[in-house]
Amino acid sequence: MENTRLSRKEREYLRHRQEILKVALKLFSGKGFHNVSMHEIATASEFAVGTLYKFFSNKEALYSALMIDASKAFHSSLMAALATSGNEMEKIRACVEAKIKVFTENLDYVRLYLSETRTASFNIKAGLDIDIKVRYEEFLEKLARVFESGIKKRLFKAFDPYLLAVALDGISNALLFQHIEHSDAHPFDADLIVNIFFQQIYKEGETRDE
Amino acid sequence: MENTRLSRKEREYLRHRQEILKVALKLFSGKGFHNVSMHEIATASEFAVGTLYKFFSNKEALYSALMIDASKAFHSSLMAALATSGNEMEKIRACVEAKIKVFTENLDYVRLYLSETRTASFNIKAGLDIDIKVRYEEFLEKLARVFESGIKKRLFKAFDPYLLAVALDGISNALLFQHIEHSDAHPFDADLIVNIFFQQIYKEGETRDE
DNA sequence: ATACCTTGTGAACCGTCCGTCACCATATGA
């Protein structure tokens, strides 16, 4: 009975915390960190300003909690996909599919996550940056190792595996971004990304210079 | 003599304006719009705060001037490359080379430009966003039309030309970014980008699902 | 019923920063 009550309270606490995060996410992703005030978050989440500070020590901590969550979710999802059983090609396909899934299911996160991943040490102070960068780097490394073993097996041509990882990630991001912003115009899916990336586009052998 | 003196003054004026922009660029690109104060720019450029407002009506206008400049420079350079004489393949190669050149020569701009191009309607108010987006879109369209005519000539496989443009741009950005941040580790150049993008990476025909 | 504690409140405080404006200094022209 005691533990039940305690956990009720804890659940309340977490529910409230979640509610704040949810509202903050929507606001941050819409207007950016600096253009959202704590008062705004307070009003939108139907708490008082002071209450926010019972959950998060300051604005940046609130933002960090958000980013860390997103980063972890993305990371674990992509890593899981790369650990799929199957050959290198299938792993990569699974990875792209996972990415599409995570992205489209968490549009609000995506904006924040991408803007953070992309913009070096911009917006926010260090610490958070580092945390996210590390996770992202870990993912790229793992993807690179998949390419590497694929190259060893002669499945793929022998480019620098890390750069292949960067390139694939770059293509996926660009196409996903494009799709998010102008969803109607150009239909696309995982196959498209994979095909554009892996299939021979240029038909003649004349890639040579002059 | 009168016009000479007048133009001297004008030149002074423009030199000062340039100086301010140069300093502001360095600061903005290092710390982001919101983390740079007008006082900081004033001190760094060795002018008084009030003087800045003789050149730019407010902080945003100063920032805009910067972004517009960068955007125009990038745009004209890339468009020129795409207008190169030669077949579609050569145009695209020229475009990638131009991009590498512009990027590496204007690293400070790149951070601002990319973060602006990428992050939708973040950071700064509208107007500027629109201006930049329009130019960027124009570039993508032109690139897409190059792909399109390449496809018609059976040079390239028949993917959606616009998506190919997005994809190539995405790859270039990703690799360039990677190179800017960890320049030592993985050597790269225009050929690498073009090759990764255009050559067949996946060797077997088994891109099929299960 | 009373003391107590936890959760929530929001007015007020304080620092930061944008933008202004009255005021120099230099130079140009009379």
Place this chain on the structure above:
DNA sequence: TCATATGGTGACGGACGGTTCACAAGGTAT
């Protein structure tokens, strides 16, 4: 030499927004 204009100055006003803290409300234990 004096008047005027122009480029430049920087202390200051005012607004905004993050953070605090004294207090309220509601539940819990004694």
